[in-house]
Amino acid sequence: MLQSKNDRLFNATNLFFLIVIGLVTLFPLYYVLVVSFSDPAEFIRNKATLFPKKWSLDSYRYLLSTDSFMRAMGNSAFLATVGTVLSLFVTSCLSYALSRRRLQGRRVMMLLILLTTLFNPGIIPPYLLIRDLNLINSIWSLILPALTSGWYVLLMKGFFDSIPTSLEEAARIDGCNDIGVWWRIILPLSLPSLAAFGLFYAVAYWNTFFTALLYINDFNKQPLQVLLQNMLIDSSTASGGTAAVEMTAEQQIPSETLKMAAVVIATVPILMVYPFLQKHFAKGAMVGSVKE
Amino acid sequence: MSKKMGTKLGLVSIMALSLVTAACGSKNAASGVPEDGKPMPISIMSMYFTPEPPGADNVIVQEIEKKTNTDLNITWVSPNSYADKVNVTLASGEIPDLMLVDDPFSAQVRTMVQQGAFWDLTSYIQDYPNLSGFPEESWINTKQADGKNYGIPRVRPVEGGPFLFLRKDWLDNVGMEIPETTDEFYEVLNAFTKNDPDGNGKDDTIGFTGLVNQNNIGSYGAIVSAFTQNTGDWKDVDGKLVNVNLMPEMREGLEWLSKAYAEGLISEDLAVLKESQTKDQLNAGRAGAAVNTVEAAWEPMEANLKSNPDADFLPLTSMNGWTNKDGGFFGMFVIPKTVSEEKMKKLLELMDYGASEEGGTLASYGLEGVHYTEENGIKLATEQAKTDIVASQALGQIFMYYDKYMRAYRGGMPQEILDRNKKIIDERAEISVPDKAIGLYSETNISVGPELAKNLQDMKTKIILGKQSLSDWDNYVEKLKNDSDLQKITDELNQAYVARQAAQ
Numbered sequence: 007m008l009q010s011k012n013d014r015l016f017n018a019t020n021l022f023f024l025i026v027i028g029l030v031t032l033f034p035l036y037y038v039l040v041v042s043f044s045d046p047a048e049f050i051r052n053k054a055t056l057f058p059k060k061w062s063l064d065s066y067r068y069l070l071s072t073d074s075f076m077r078a079m080g081n082s083a084f085l086a087t088v089g090t091v092l093s094l095f096v097t098s099c100l101s102y103a104l105s106r107r108r109l110q111g112r113r114v115m116m117l118l119i120l121l122t123t124l125f126n127p128g129i130i131p132p133y134l135l136i137r138d139l140n141l142i143n144s145i146w147s148l149i150l151p152a153l154t155s156g157w158y159v160l161l162m163k164g165f166f167d168s169i170p171t172s173l174e175e176a177a178r179i180d181g182c183n184d185i186g187v188w189w190r191i192i193l194p195l196s197l198p199s200l201a202a203f204g205l206f207y208a209v210a211y212w213n214t215f216f217t218a219l220l221y222i223n224d225f226n227k228q229p230l231q232v233l234l235q236n237m238l239i240d241s242s243t244a245s246g247g248t249a250a251v252e253m254t255a256e257q258q259i260p261s262e263t264l265k266m267a268a269v270v271i272a273t274v275p276i277l278m279v280y281p282f283l284q285k286h287f288a289k290g291a292m293v294g295s296v297k298e
Numbered sequence: 299m300s301k302k303m304g305t306k307l308g309l310v311s312i313m314a315l316s317l318v319t320a321a322c323g324s325k326n327a328a329s330g331v332p333e334d335g336k337p338m339p340i341s342i343m344s345m346y347f348t349p350e351p352p353g354a355d356n357v358i359v360q361e362i363e364k365k366t367n368t369d370l371n372i373t374w375v376s377p378n379s380y381a382d383k384v385n386v387t388l389a390s391g392e393i394p395d396l397m398l399v400d401d402p403f404s405a406q407v408r409t410m411v412q413q414g415a416f417w418d419l420t421s422y423i424q425d426y427p428n429l430s431g432f433p434e435e436s437w438i439n440t441k442q443a444d445g446k447n448y449g450i451p452r453v454r455p456v457e458g459g460p461f462l463f464l465r466k467d468w469l470d471n472v473g474m475e476i477p478e479t480t481d482e483f484y485e486v487l488n489a490f491t492k493n494d495p496d497g498n499g500k501d502d503t504i505g506f507t508g509l510v511n512q513n514n515i516g517s518y519g520a521i522v523s524a525f526t527q528n529t530g531d532w533k534d535v536d537g538k539l540v541n542v543n544l545m546p547e548m549r550e551g552l553e554w555l556s557k558a559y560a561e562g563l564i565s566e567d568l569a570v571l572k573e574s575q576t577k578d579q580l581n582a583g584r585a586g587a588a589v590n591t592v593e594a595a596w597e598p599m600e601a602n603l604k605s606n607p608d609a610d611f612l613p614l615t616s617m618n619g620w621t622n623k624d625g626g627f628f629g630m631f632v633i634p635k636t637v638s639e640e641k642m643k644k645l646l647e648l649m650d651y652g653a654s655e656e657g658g659t660l661a662s663y664g665l666e667g668v669h670y671t672e673e674n675g676i677k678l679a680t681e682q683a684k685t686d687i688v689a690s691q692a693l694g695q696i697f698m699y700y701d702k703y704m705r706a707y708r709g710g711m712p713q714e715i716l717d718r719n720k721k722i723i724d725e726r727a728e729i730s731v732p733d734k735a736i737g738l739y740s741e742t743n744i745s746v747g748p749e750l751a752k753n754l755q756d757m758k759t760k761i762i763l764g765k766q767s768l769s770d771w772d773n774y775v776e777k778l779k780n781d782s783d784l785q786k787i788t789d790e791l792n793q794a795y796v797a798r799q800a801a802q
Contacts (some may be wrong), residue, residue, distance in 0.1 A: 074350045133386045139638050223373045224352050236376045238348075262574065 042066070042266035049263050065267035074225070074233060075268070081145065082212055082230040083275070089149045089211040090204050097154045097162055097203060098196070102188055104159070105166035106174075123156040129220065130161045136221050147221040148214050148229070156201055165199045166192070202284035205279060230272050238265050337369040338644050339756050341394040343387065345377045345632075347691035358664055358688050362657070362697070366648050372696070393634040396645055400629040402440050402449060403737050405744060407632075416448045417633045417642050423447065426646055428653035430681040436626035439736045443794065445801025449630030450649050453698055457707025457730060459624035462520050462617060463595040464587035468495035468503075469684075473740075479618050480524050480554055487563040490586035505563040507585035509571035510759055513751040517576070517589040518564075518762075522551030524617035530733030532791060539735060539792050541784065543754055544775055552771060555762045569759050583609070592719050593708040600710060612718075615725045626682035631696075649697070658699020664688035665791045676716065679709050702727075738798065740790035746783045754778075 009017070041049065045062035071077050102111055104116060132151060141147035169192065177191050192198070215231040222228055346352070351374030352359060363370055375383045380400050387393060388406055393415075399407050410416065423430050423437075429450060436451040462483075467487065469476065473495045477483040478541065483718055487505025495503055504581065508517025515522060523549040525528060532539040558564045565571055565585075579585040580598035583606065588598075595611040602609035615621065631649065633642050651657040663670045669683040684687065690698075706719035738745070757774050760766040778784055 072349075129382075129386060130389045133390060137390055137392065216382075219379045219382060223375070225374060226353075232376070232379075235378055262578070 037290035038266045038269050041263055042270045044263050045210040046261045046263045049261075059258060062219035062263075065261075065263045066271070068264065069135075069267055069271060075271075075285055076230055077226055078230040079271070081227060082214070084145065085148055085214055086208050086276070087213045087227055089152065090207045092149065093153050093207040094200055094204055095212075097158055097207075098200065099188070100154060101159045102166050102192055105163045105169075107132055107171075119156045119159055121156075123160075125271065133220055142221055143224050143227065145222075145227055149211075151217070152210065152214075158206065162199060164194060169195060201283045205283045208279055209276055234268055234272055302726060308337045321708055322467070335367075337367050338641065339369040339371065340396065340645065340648065341371045341373070342396045342696060343373040343375065343383075343394040344398045344696050345380050345400070346374045346695060347377060347396050347631055348687055348689055349782045350687060352687040352692050356693075357369060358669075358693055361660060361665070362652075362693075365660075367659070368644075368648055370537025374692075374785075379391055393632075393642070395637055396631050396633060396649070396696075398452060398629050399449065401441070402627075402630045403739065408443070408739065411442050411448050417637070418446050419450065419633070419637060419646070421467050422643070422646060426650035426653075428650045428657075428699075429646065431773070432653070433626045434622070434700070435732065439625045440627050440630050441737065441798070441801075443739055443797070445798060449632040450646075451627035452631065452695065452708050453653075453700045454624060454626055455700075455704040455723075456624050456626040456732075457702065457727045458592040458719070459622055460520070460589050460591050461614060461726075462587060462589055463592075463611050463613040463622055465495070466612040467606075467608045468586050469612075471495050471497055475551045476612070478616070480521065480551075483521075483561070483617065484554065484558065487558060487587065488561065491561070491563050495586060496583060502584060504565065504579075504585050506558070506587045506610070507565045507571075507576045507579045507749040508568060508589055509565070509573065509576060510568055510755065510762075512749060513755055515755065515758055518555055518568075520617065521550060521555065522588050523622065524620050525551035525554070527618065527620045527731065529622040529731045530735055532733075532735035532738075534734045539738075539788065539795055541788060544779055549768065549771060549775070552758060552761050556764055556768070559762050560764055569763065580611075590720055591707045593612070593711070596708040596711050596715060599715075613722050615722055616729055619729060621726045621730045623732040625733060625736045653699060655699050657697050658694075661696035661697035662688075662690035662699075674713055676707070676711065676713065677709070678754065708715055734795070735791060738791050740787050740794065742786040742790055743782055750781075750783065750787075 031174040035248050040056070040058055042065055043059035043061055043063070046064060048058075048060040048062075073080070080240050104112060104119075109115075136142060136147050136151070140145075141150070173191060177187050182190060213231055218229050218232050222232075301692050350374075354371070357371055359372065362368075377400075380398075381404075384397075384399055384404075385406070387397065388410060389745060401407065432451060432453045433456050435456050437447060440447060440449060440451045442448055464477075464486065466476075466491055472486075472489040472495050474486055474489060475482070477486045490503060492501075494501065506517075510516040510518060523542075526533065526542045526545055528542050531542055533542050533545070534540075557563070558570075559566075565576070576585070576588060577598065580588055580743040581601035583602050587780070590597075592613045595613045599609055602611075603718040633645055637645070652661060663677050663679070664683055664686065668680070669686065670677045670679050672678075679689075703720050703723060706716055706723055711719075732771045757766065757771065761768065761771055
């Protein structure tokens with residue numbers, strides 16, 4: 007197709023700006039990567055520029071040899087896998103049931119679910135609930151309350167709505183019961199949706215932070231993000247409070263290269279999930295965009 | 299849900315809930331004391347600064363349990379999230395037998411004190427020789443509005459707090475004397491920046507490295523306070539508290555700083571600098587002065603000694619004849635009223651043991667021969683201490699033997715530096731100025747104070763960076779003088795000041 011001069015100018019400017027913005031966005035990530043591969047001593051002396059002055063795997067070697075880091079990785083991995091599987095199970099069951107018109111009390115249930123997306127109880131009531139369930143210090147306190155989200159149920163229900171009821175009826179005539187329909191017909195059809203929501207859940211579980219702060223006291227059960235926060239934040243910025251207190255001298259601050267290596271290790275696993283699930287995205291999160 | 303939103307919502311529910319929990323708190327008052335001879339179960343919540351907290355099977359915890367016949371169950375919380383944890387713990391009503399509250403004057407601690415949720419320890423303390431041996435300031439400064447002590451201060455030395463230190467070897471290289479006034483200090487920083495004090499022929503040094511915070515002037519506080527001759531934001535002028543920001547001396551301090559900044563004597567990126575970065579600069583031998591505690595000056599010195607045997611970081615005694623005196627505490631340990639009186643006494647006994655020389659040494663340094671070796675009164679930590687997580691940054695946060703020279707000593711320090719530090723601490727003790735406003739309550743300050751402090755600091759940073767002129771500062775101060783909020787804060791603080799003086 008022929009382009010006018012103005013069109014070409016527009017496209018060129020567009021391209022230029024997008025590339026600049028892209029680079030600006032990428033640079034911090036790139037910098038983290040470079041610092042993490044720098045030699046710690048060399049980094050303090052000269053800082054890193056575009057390339058490390060001296061490459062080193064010391065930070066990674068150190069991190070991967072520490073018990074606490076590997077334990078936290080393990081905890082987060084458990085959260086992300088077990089949590090995601092359970093969440094998908096609960097969410098898909100719930101949304102499928104809600105998408106079938108013959109379910110009694112559908113409206114009331116929908117309203118109750120909608121309410122949870124509008125109102126937030128704050129942090130104390132959930133804390134009291136978790137405490138009374140004896141889940142304090144248990145990794146299940148991070149999974150059970152997060153099993154499903156009202157918003158995802160509504161989205162997934164939209165997806166199931168687009169599956170025609172006639173399909174279900176046909177399966178029934180061939181001898182399937184409710185569970186059979188769900189397991190043999192509906193789930194295989196909704197794989198793209200499961201992949202998309204699975205990714206959402208996995209990212210959320212991998213990033214579990216605030217609830218872990220509140221519910222988990224045992225250091226050995228903390229997920230990765232809590233450990234990262236301890237490593238990354240200078241305690242001086244968090245102290246605040248009265249002028250009488252001071253804590254600068256009390257924290258043993260890990261070196262910059264170590265921090266960055268920790269960031270990289272913590273980011274890579276969840277980053278690797280993306281390419282495998284991304285192709286399902288467009289279809290999975292259609293949010294019922296097609297109306298019958 | 300954003301974290302901020304959550305905290306806000308949480309605070310509201312805390313207010314409501316603390317009423318409930320305080321009311322039903324005395325239900326199980328008699329529980330928790332075991333039969334004779336059995337170890338007393340004790341739950342504690344505190345923070346840790348080591349990479350990993352000590353576990354339940356920690357050898358030192360077990361040693362302390364044996365010595366005090368207790369069964370300790372310690373919840374370790376990271377300092378970065380301590381405030382949130384305190385919130386939910388106080389609200390849940392299941393308060394540990396001993397709980398560290400990092401800010402004894404926060405709104406919910408105040409409310410709970412008023413509701414009688416904690417033991418009033420004022421009349422018990424004198425029975426415990428080590429606890430009552432804490433410095434007077436530590437006890438006075440942690441008194442609540444009614445002039446009573448509801449907690450055991452997590453004791454900190456009052457002398458030797460964060461103040462200026464500089465490189466003595468650079469001073470010798472450029473042929474200058476130890477500065478005693480801000481003018482002399484300016485000249486020293488000038489020489490440190492421009493006269494190649496490290497003699498490497500390169501222009502790669504700056505005079506002073508430090509950062510500013512969002513709500514206060516951070517490392518540069520030591521310099522402006524040398525002008526105002528005061529510690530903290532409020533100065534006692536003829537028995538009345540006055541905000542130092544309104545004083546002409548503050549203007550002089552800012553003028554000094556903006557000039558120093560324009561000449562490149564202080565950190566160019568002070569507005570975005572991080573604590574760890576200033577430490578890196580000192581360790582790499584690029585900066586000649588900074589602010590930290592007396593013993594912390596040893597840290598960059600040790601790093602520099604590796605490459606330069608002459609390196610010497612000297613903590614200054616005073617500036618313009620002024621130096622700061624600290625509050626003597628960093629939070630306090632409260633005991634909930636749900637604990638019986640008998641158990642409360644046992645808890646005080648445990649803390650008293652921790653405050654003894656034997657208990658404090660055990661908590662911070664471990665066992666002699668295993669975790670540390672002693673030579674000429676200096677304790678050197680062994681590798682085993684790291685493995686077993688024995689450090690003043692962990693158990694030493696709960697059990698601490700008070701020594702007024704606490705801020706003189708750091709592991710690995712040679713004897714002459716220790717002696718010099720002790721002398722500096724003694725010299726400072728004669729002139730140091732305490733912060734008069736610690737723990738004074740002002741309702742208005744809690745609601746608008748942070749905003750006010752942030753605006754003030756924005757203005758100060760701009761003036762130091764040269765983005766606003768000093769006449770802009772004059773206008774700002776003029777406006778501030780007529781600010782109704784600040785006037786209200788001043789009145790309320792003065793009322794609390796008078797009331798507390800009367801209660802003592």
